[in-house]
Amino acid sequence: MSALTKAREPFRFSTRLHLSELTGLRAASLGELCRLIKEVPGSCIYHHTHRFLQQHQFFSPEPPNDFAYWVTGALGENELGERLASIDTMQFSRIHDLREAIAAAIEDYLRGNPSSGIKTARPGEDFYFIKSVSFVMPTRYVACDLGDFIEILRKITIDSIYFHIFEARLRLERKTNDFSNWIEDSLGDKELAGELAALDPYTRTLEDLRQAIILMAEKRIFSP
């Protein structure tokens, strides 16, 4: 595959910016947390499993979802915290399924550890449910080949990368990320598309992710 191959359709970069909306819902115990996880809007589950990616762009001191962070820090349930942190978000292409997996992990843990069900967080340390309101806008960046794609990737915001990798796949329920879709459909490069689709973006910071995608695409240009 040549780097100069012109895409059948250019790739138009969009960006996605989010506003956090408070729901007024809070949980003080595992039971309440589980009940609310089943009831809250999908945009809440999305917020609490993706917020950390944007707030800690260079190094993440937190486990990869708020539920894991809270059960560990506020309730001292380290084992459940580890179970929740290690839920493989990549396996899910629908928020509904991710929600089910999180709730099932808590219910399963409570069955094995009934005494954990009566623990409550200290005053002021409840879990507050927040949802993401997303605004999606086209940017002025358009890639016509892999060279353009790399150049633009170097300068767009992490919000744009975030939109095409995370939001497109899980929240908008597309089968893979937008970059892989375009590389396969418009550049005809199934191999690179597959490599990008196989990246686990949840175990990297967004800056690391940007670098990893650039490296893969560069490798394609210089060692086709």
Next chain:
Amino acid sequence: MIKIEDYIPIVGQSIIDDLKLIAERLRGKIIQHINSTAVGGGVAEILNRMVPLLQQLGVETRWDVIKGGAQFFEVTKKFHNALHGGPVELTKRDFEIFLETGQYNVEDLDTRGDIVFVHDPQPILLVKKKKENKWIWRCHVDVSEPNEEVWNFLVEYIIRYDSAVFSAPDFSRKLPIRQFLIAPSIDPLGDKNKELPQETIDSVFEKYQIPKNKPIITQISRFDRLKDPVGVLEAYREVRKYIDCHLVLAGGGASDDPEGAAVYAEVKEKAKGDKNVHILLLPQNDIEINALQRGSTVIVQKSLREGFGLTVAEGLWKAKPVVASNVGGIPLQIKHKYSGLLCHSVQGAAFAIKQLLNSPAYAKKLGENGREHIRNNFLITRHLRDYMLLFLSTYHKEDLVYL
């Protein structure tokens, strides 16, 4: 005048490009900010920076200040303390004064913005003028455990707004209107946070006769009981048993805070006789505050309650190790042992300060992590973005908005 492009070296070109993209969507709308003071305090400070930047981005923005006499501001100070959950005695007359001044402003102030953005409780009554335009109430106060009498009084007005905005998740309450979470911010190019030459820093320390031969612990805050200056003094005394150091307690006043002078006098009295304690009642001088923070070894913010605690972000932006209470918006700024140290008591604060003074490499790492966390989340560019999205949200009810 600072230009929006001046932020590019700090946050990158693409962040500024995004701001321009959002601003285009607000063309033709008039945004009207309303608060109670043009100078002093965090709200005025943010608006002084933000309004010109919004205008540069092409968003037509105006800023109005309500009128109120000394009696009104004494009542609103009581309200402020009551919302923070402090012990306050309120009389029937206090509520009458609030309503009278509120009504005067309802009649006096023109609220013709397409989006009227009201800050804090003082101007809250203005919502009586709501027509077809959009109204947002911005709460800068920690209302996690408010005095119910005051909250119930205010909530009658809050629910007439289209949306409310809070600084931390635990400030939100069950309300029948939309509520958003928006943290405040600092301006890295403002006098309080811009880079300073070493000579400027040294000259400020000389001016206030603070020797730089020992570690310096500093709390910058208004003289307000909720900032617990006495607690800081007690923590310093614990530290001083083991480490020779100086304490700086410095802050100004705001025109809507009549209690400051009394607290200042009380702290001064308690520190009498200790030459290593420097209590400075500063006029509004951001360069001096900046210099004091930059010349300090450890920054402290031992508040009992906090709307947000922007002095924490200021200290972290200067890559200083910060010890701060786990209240209000502070835990959003500090992840314990990663970007600073959180405390819950005088003893906890003293222990954390000692740890940082005895482990300079650890202190340096916390400060560096803190600076990056502030760059990503608490600079004015992020705040501009959130406010513009908030304005847009008043025209869209859905969770996913294609613009």
